[in-house]
Amino acid sequence: MRPLLVLLAVLLPLVPGAASGADALRLLTWPGYADPDLVAEFEKRHDVRVEVTLVGNDDALREKLSANGGSDYDLIAANTAEIDHYIEQGLLQPLQPSRIANTTRQLWRFRDYPKIPGISHDGKVYAVPYTYSEMGLIYDRSQFPSPPQSITSLWDPQWRGRVLAFNGSSHNFALASQARGRDPFRIDADDFSSLAEQLIALRRNVLTFYSLPEEAASLFKEHQVALLFANYGRQQLKQIRDAGADVGYVIPREGALAWLDCWAISRGARDVALAEAWIDFTLEPPMSRALVERQGLSNTIEEPEGTDVAGRLIWLRPVEDADRRAHLWERILSGERPPLVEAP
Secondary structure (H helix, E strand, O other), X not given: OOOOOEXXXXXXXXXXOOOOOOOEEEEEEOOOOOOHHHHHHHHHXXXXXXXXXXXXXXXXXXHHXXXXXXXXXXXXXXXXXXXXXXXXOOOEOOEOHHHOHXXXXXXXXXXXXXXXXXXXXXXXXXXXXXXXXXXOEEEEOOOOOOOOOOHHHHHOHHHOOOEEEEOOHHHHHHHHHHHOOOOOOOOOHHHHHHHHHHHHHHHHHOOEEEOOHHHHHHHHHHOOOOEEEOOOOHHHHHHHHHOOOOEEXXXXXXXXXXXXXXXXXXXXXXXXXXHHHHHHHHOOHHHHHHHHHHHOOEEOOOOOOOOOOOOOEEEOOOOOOHHHHHHHHHHHHHOOOOOOOOOO
């Protein structure tokens, strides 16, 4: 895996006279969640500037948000497991969905907040669901006579140098545990040694570890990749197909890890009303349609078409020790054999 990639994009020039009283709305988010034309519409409507910082994995998101106690950003996009972590760290503030009118457009399962693990604490809601996807396997039809059936295909030596995997410590340990038929989110201390060895074997089998979906699409085409773990799910499938590749997409027999990304307001938000306005804006039909049409992702206001993954999704949950996973992963990634039986 290559070093953690964090791409900073400040979109469009300053619009003078910010009516909200804030100089800018500072977003910490993922590719495809704040496209320049849609950001421009929000800037025009609210007479503000929007600064967008894009991240490529959860480790980078944690590093950015925690750097100054959450004061560098107003609003973040994160999956429910990460939201749970940020609540525990005191980096988010509770929000009031009733102040965000377009939450009433959402499907009920995304408004039944007590039943969504990770986004509530002590009766307070800290996040509003925005988009979701499962993490399946994308494969080159010309290289696979039949679709891959298992996560273990990522380790198959016949594809050595033609596999792409994601640069994320928590997800990779979850995959390794899942491949062994064990809980992806609760790894026993005694199992870290064997799982780290398994991830060393994955590092040797892959072409590289990617961070952003555009990076993966480029590598897939340039290096005749056979198999890709799609951390961004159908968003990546659409990008690679749009690039002209003949690829298939499968949910492995072990099931697929799946994420539900939400908007949450940072503890250090300078203008809560403006942050609420952004969440409301993203739940309007144009933004929600853009997720589907441009990114291939699902939105929270309408049912996705042509999906049959019921019962095969494993929604992300907080892990037993994210810091330990990150520490070991960095050493695995660097090529240094970690002290596998010792906690960091």
